[in-house]
Structures are given as C-alpha cells and as structure tokens.
Amino acid sequence: MSQFRTVAIVVAFLVLLGVGFLFLQGPKPHVEIKAEPLWTIGFFEITNTLFTTIFVTITILGIAIFATRKMSYIPDGLQNAMEAVIEFLYNLVENTVGPKHAPMMFPAIATIFLFVIVANWMALLPIFNAIGKIEEVGVEEDQFFHEVVEFQDVGVFAVVPGSEEIELHFEESECDGLEGEAKEECLVEGRAHAIEEAAAETDIDEGSKVGILLPFFRGVNTDLMSPLSLAIASAIFVEWWGISTLGFIGYGKRFVNVGRLARGNPMGLIDFFVGILEFIAEVARLISFSFRLFGNMLAGEILLLMMTFLIPLMLAIPFYGLELFVGAIQAFVFAMLTLVFGALAVTSHDDHDEEHGHQSGGEVAAAHQVE
Amino acid sequence: MDIVTFAPLLELTDDSMRFIGAGIAIGLGGFAPAIGIGWLVSKAMEALGRNPEAQPVIQTNMILGIAFAEAIAIYALVVAVMIGFVF
Numbered sequence: 001m002s003q004f005r006t007v008a009i010v011v012a013f014l015v016l017l018g019v020g021f022l023f024l025q026g027p028k029p030h031v032e033i034k035a036e037p038l039w040t041i042g043f044f045e046i047t048n049t050l051f052t053t054i055f056v057t058i059t060i061l062g063i064a065i066f067a068t069r070k071m072s073y074i075p076d077g078l079q080n081a082m083e084a085v086i087e088f089l090y091n092l093v094e095n096t097v098g099p100k101h102a103p104m105m106f107p108a109i110a111t112i113f114l115f116v117i118v119a120n121w122m123a124l125l126p127i128f129n130a131i132g133k134i135e136e137v138g139v140e141e142d143q144f145f146h147e148v149v150e151f152q153d154v155g156v157f158a159v160v161p162g163s164e165e166i167e168l169h170f171e172e173s174e175c176d177g178l179e180g181e182a183k184e185e186c187l188v189e190g191r192a193h194a195i196e197e198a199a200a201e202t203d204i205d206e207g208s209k210v211g212i213l214l215p216f217f218r219g220v221n222t223d224l225m226s227p228l229s230l231a232i233a234s235a236i237f238v239e240w241w242g243i244s245t246l247g248f249i250g251y252g253k254r255f256v257n258v259g260r261l262a263r264g265n266p267m268g269l270i271d272f273f274v275g276i277l278e279f280i281a282e283v284a285r286l287i288s289f290s291f292r293l294f295g296n297m298l299a300g301e302i303l304l305l306m307m308t309f310l311i312p313l314m315l316a317i318p319f320y321g322l323e324l325f326v327g328a329i330q331a332f333v334f335a336m337l338t339l340v341f342g343a344l345a346v347t348s349h350d351d352h353d354e355e356h357g358h359q360s361g362g363e364v365a366a367a368h369q370v371e
Numbered sequence: 372m373d374i375v376t377f378a379p380l381l382e383l384t385d386d387s388m389r390f391i392g393a394g395i396a397i398g399l400g401g402f403a404p405a406i407g408i409g410w411l412v413s414k415a416m417e418a419l420g421r422n423p424e425a426q427p428v429i430q431t432n433m434i435l436g437i438a439f440a441e442a443i444a445i446y447a448l449v450v451a452v453m454i455g456f457v458f
Contacts, residue, residue: 031456032456033452033456033457092431171384171385171386172385288442291445291446292438292442292445295445295448296441296445298452299445299448299449299452302452330438333434333435333438336434336438337435337438340435
C-alpha cells in the first residue's frame with residue numbers, strides 16, 4: 001500500500017507541475033526595492049511594509065495573550081510551546097553573558113529574535129506580494145514602468161494567470177544631449193509615445209487599468225527601513241548596557257583609551273588608535289546588521305517571486321523550505337550578534353600594563369576580530 | 372582596439388551593460404564568501420570530530436561565523452539587484 005502512496009504522490013506532483021507550467025503562468029513579477037506607500041498622511045507615508053508590521057505586532061501580542069491566560073504550573077498547549085521558546089532564548093543569553101547580566105539583556109534580545117522570526121515567516125503567507133492596488137502607468141518618471149500588466153477592475157487587484165506583460169519601449173538615452181526643460185519635454189513625450197504605441201498594439205478593455213501591482217502586504221524586512229531601525233535599536237541597547245554596567249567613564253575608556261599614554265608609555269598611542277577604530281567599528285556594525293537582514297530577505301522574496309513565475313505551483317516548494325530556514329537563521333543571527341556585542345560592551349576595559357591580556361571567553365574573544 | 376571600438380559591433384547599450392554589471396557583481400562577490408564558509412565549516416567539523424561533547428557550542432559559533440561570512444555575499448547580491456532593477 002505504501003508503494004501505491006508513493007506512486008500517487010509522484011503522479012500528483014507531475015500533474016501539478018504540468019498544470020502549473022501550462023495553464024497558470026502569469027506576467028513577470030515587478031520587483032521594487034523601495035517600499036511603496038499605500039497612503040500618505042501629510043508628509044508621512046504609510047508604506048506596505050509598515051502596514052504589515054502592524055499585523056506582525058498583532059500576531060506576537062495575540063500569541064502572548066493567548067499563551068498566558070489561565071496559566072498553570074504544569075504547562076500545556078500554547079503555554080508549553082512558548083515556555084520552550086523562552087527557555088531556549090534565556091539559556092542562549094545566559095550561556096553567553098553569564099547569570100549576572102542575563103536578566104538585563106534578555107528582554108531586548110528575545111524581542112529582536114521574536115520580531116524578526118515572526119516577520120520573516122509571515123512573509124511566506126500566500127497573500128503577501130499577491131494582492132494589492134494598481135499603480136497606473138503614467139508619464140512622470142516615478143510612474144513609468146517598462147513592463148506593465150493589464151488588470152481587470154474588480155476592486156482588489158491580484159496578478160491573474162494568463163495575463164501577459166505589455167512592454168513599453170522607451171530608453172532614457174534617446175534624450176541624451178538635451179538639457180533642462182527640453183530634456184524634460186523629450187522624456188515625457190517619449191514615454192507618452194511608448195504608452196500610446198503599446199495601447200494601439202494590444203487592445204485594452206474599457207474600465208481595466210494598466211500598470212503594476214502595488215501589494216498591500218509585503219515582508220517587513222524586505223524594506224531597508226525595518227532592518228535599519230532594528231540595527232539602530234540594537235546599537236542603542238548595546239551602548240546602554242555598557243554605560244549602565246560600567247558607568248559612563250568606564251565605558252568611554254573603550255573608545256578614548258588614554259590610560260597608558262597619560263602614564264607616559266608611548267605604546268599608549270596604539271591604544272588610542274584602537275579606541276578610534278572601535279568607534280568606527282560600532283558605526284560599521286549598523287550597516288552590516290541592516291544589510292545582512294535586508295539582503296537575505298529581499299533575495300528570498302525575489303527568489304520566490306521568480307520561481308513562482310517560472311513554474312507556478314511546484315518550483316517554489318523547495319525554496320519555501322529554504323526561506324523558512326533562512327528566516328529563522330537570520331533572526332537567530334541578529335539576536336546573537338546583538339548579544340555578543342552586548343557581552344563585549346559589559347566587560348571592563350581596564351588598562352593592562354601587565355601581561356594578562358584581554359578577557360577570555362570564546363565568543364567575546366572571537367567578536368574582537370570580526371568586522 | 373578598446374571597448375569603444377567594439378561597442379557598435381557588440382551593441383553595448385545601457386541595458387546590456389547593466390546586466391553584465393549585475394552578473395559580474397554577484398558572480399565575483401559570491402566567490403570569496405563561499406570559500407570562507409567552506410573553510411569555516413570544515414574547521415568546525417574537525418573540532419566536532421575531536422570533541423563531540425562540545426557540539427552545541429561549536430554549532431552555535433559556527434552558525435555565527437557563517438552569518439558573518441555570508442553577509443559579504445549578501446552585500447554583493449544587494450548591489451547586483453540594485454544595478455539590475457533600480458539603476
């Protein structure tokens with residue numbers, strides 16, 4: 001019987017593969033790196049990623065509320081699952097910084113981890129990047145797209161299998177050589193001409209809109225702003241932990257290290273420059289944290305869109321597995337890195353004229369060499 | 372005998388140069404991180420073989436190291452995507 005089941009699964013796979021490839025192919029996905037605004041209130045744009053962040057927050061709060069109602073000493077169900085998660089995170093924090101500092105650092109680390117993992121995994125739901133409103137093609141620079149799709153006007157728009165993309169042929173280089181106003185006019189005219197040409201070739205129904213899809217839901221970390229704000233928050237956490245543990249002067253000694261110099265030892269110059277380098281390293285960490293998370297999530301989103309475009313139903317499945325894995329790893333890495341740099345920040349940086357060297361501890365020593 | 376002479380033959384338009392640039396960016400940018408990660412994991416496997424009891428510690432630090440090395444590849448990928456889709 002299990003042989004029959006294996007054959008049935010293989011046959012179903014091949015059938016769905018064929019169906020997807022033959023009937024369900026749609027237009028090429030439009031990839032936008034910047035997050036598109038859905039509504040604008042005055043000068044503040046509510047982008048689709050900000051809109052999605054609200055849902056991520058509601059999900060996390062909802063899980064927290066449901067897991068903690070009617071708490072019992074012998075945990076069961078959702079409470080048990082969440083206790084496992086909290087225990088995992090607390091053990092992680094405690095193993096890295098020791099029981100003295102763990103309670104101080106745990107809430108921030110756990111929040112970063114949970115936010116990033118829920119945000120990354122939520123981006124795999126089917127409604128993401130699929131349903132939205134139309135940004136119609138126009139002659140302004142930010143309204144002109146090279147490949148547009150015709151959408152039927154049914155209220156909420158989605159990319160429908162079978163629709164073809166309409167190519168608008170217009171190269172900006174055709175207007176090179178003109179300057180200022182003349183160049184503006186040339187560009188606008190060229191774009192309008194391209195739109196008219198395409199409209200004449202393909203017949204467009206009345207009442208349907210031509211443009212690109214602006215999705216309502218988009219993965220939170222695919223917009224550079226979210227990883228950047230998390231990175232800034234984690235930098236603020238690390239500095240705060242350092243200052244609250246060592247005091248302002250004690251922590252400042254890490255960056256402005258004039259101890260040895262003040263004592264007359266010329267080797268102190270090296271310490272001074274190392275201090276400046278530490279400061280630069282702090283700033284470089286912001287860029288590295290944000291781009292790591294942003295790059296991974298953006299690449300995953302583009303990968304899934306392109307795989308779904310190539311063979312609609314089946315090809316995306318292994319990549320969903322990859323995305324689940326990568327989303328979890330990136331959450332873990334972001335939290336761990338914040339933790340490690342926090343551990344580094346709370347170790348005291350006393351002057352060492354004697355030979356006893358830096359604080360030992362695997363992660364702390366390793367973190368000195370990175371970035 | 373430079374690229375300018377050959378440009379009409381090869382039809383080097385703006386778009387084609389963009390695609391070449393994107394391809395080179397990710398191709399070269401993914402090369403060194405891949406070697407780095409391979410080296411890192413091989414050392415971790417060695418350490419694991421010597422001391423299987425330390426598996427959680429080794430694994431955690433290995434994942435951390437891989438994330439650092441992979442970040443460089445991700446920078447290259449972001450640049451390639453930006454060249455391909457934005458510029």
